[in-house]
Amino acid sequence: MALPFHLCQPGGGASCGACCGLYNFRDHSRGALTRALRRRTETIRALPKEAEAYRNAARSLRRWDKDPFFDPVRLCPLLGFLDDEEKRVGCMAHPLVTGGVDLRDCGAYDSKTCSSFECPSFLWLNAPQARLVRAACPDWYLYGLVITDVELVRGSVKLLEAELGGPADLDAIVASPSALEAARELLRLKETALGRPADAPVFGRFARDDMGEPIPRAIEYEALGASAAPEDDVVLCLGYAPPTHRELESARALVREKILALAGAVRLA
Ligand code: SF4
Ligand code: SF4
Structure with missing residues (x-):
């Protein structure tokens, strides 16, 4: 059965950034991740929507990401909060967020990889399971932990x-x-x-x-x-x-x- 919505940004308060390295810190508590996302969001939001500015900012933000939980799993500094209320996590380099320009090449992967990647949950969860997780976990921190x-x-x-x-x-x-x-x-x-x-x-x-x-x-x-x-x-x-x-x-x-x-x-x- 096809999934009824895209798992990454399903709405209803749920959103995920796990494959962008969201939880890949030794301290992956809600408080620690909120601080990391806030720092990135404040930096990236202020930038002109240009590749050079995003690349420089990503390089600079990486100095905060020194303590990954799993060394080979990449941490993308372009993952942040998409709203002022800090309720939705997502890619700040996505064209829908920047207003048109695709700046995902400036992050941990490249735009093609980012736009085509689907984690195993797309294959292994069925539609009722996905609907249950979305409804039961209407917040960015819990939803990403559970849906993956x-x-x-x-x-x-x-x-x-x-x-x-x-x-x-x-x-x-x-x-x-x-x-x-x-x-x-x-x-x-x-x-x-x-x-x-x-x-x-x-x-x-x-x-x-x-x-x-x-x-x-x-x-x-x-x-x-x-x-x-x-x-x-x-x-x-x-x-x-x-x-x-x-x-x-x-x-x-x-x-x-x-x-x-x-x-x-x-x-x-
Ligand atoms: S881990 Fe899966 S659900 Fe989460 S953002 Fe990545 S592809 Fe989407
Ligand atoms: S650039 Fe790619 S890896 Fe980075 S936050 Fe965006 S989608 Fe995730």
């Missing part, structure tokens, strides 16, 4: 369907304010879940290898004296790296609690 995490979305739906004992109607969740709020509480864990070590070298389901490359990680069941549970895909996607069986159980319990709340709201919808 296919395994989180699919894993959450799988847990919900196991609880319901059959297929979940995701569009019915979008249409029900209480079910949508419950879905939001579940997906918001990507930002708010407690008990995740702030200094752990993990980003969702990925860790850094010795070269700074992202590598998929797994739960060390044997070392923890634990066996696999249905919640574990989501636990990993949330960025948990539990050092003990007890902490693993507590992360699973948190996921279960949100799934049960969502299933309850779905039954009443």
Whole structure:
């Protein structure tokens, strides 16, 4: 099924800049990213819409981007806020933003790459899943974290369907304010879940290898004296790296609690 909207700028408060390096900082908290985007936006907005000015500014802004989480993933200094309210993130070199001239060649890639790139979510998420994420995550920080995490979305739906004992109607969740709020509480864990070590070298389901490359990680069941549970895909996607069986159980319990709340709201919808 074709996606019903473009995932990058779907409207409704959601927007994404993940593939432009938005989250690729060791500190990728909302506050830190807001400060980085604000700095870039203030610099770029004041420029004449000319390649030389954008190139110079990009070079100068790069001095702030010294601490990438994954070394090979590029950070583009031309990603910023598109609105005064700082609610929409996007490319400040896009012709729709500059007023006509395409200045994306001045960023981390080139214009052709920027305009043609589609991340794996375009392939692996279906239309109801995309609609649910857009509706449940109507803000730039959370939407980008969730829409790019296919395994989180699919894993959450799988847990919900196991609880319901059959297929979940995701569009019915979008249409029900209480079910949508419950879905939001579940997906918001990507930002708010407690008990995740702030200094752990993990980003969702990925860790850094010795070269700074992202590598998929797994739960060390044997070392923890634990066996696999249905919640574990989501636990990993949330960025948990539990050092003990007890902490693993507590992360699973948190996921279960949100799934049960969502299933309850779905039954009443
Ligand atoms: S990561 Fe995917 S959804 Fe986000 S801006 Fe890039 S292509 Fe679009
Ligand atoms: S120039 Fe390309 S990489 Fe940079 S913000 Fe724009 S779309 Fe993203």
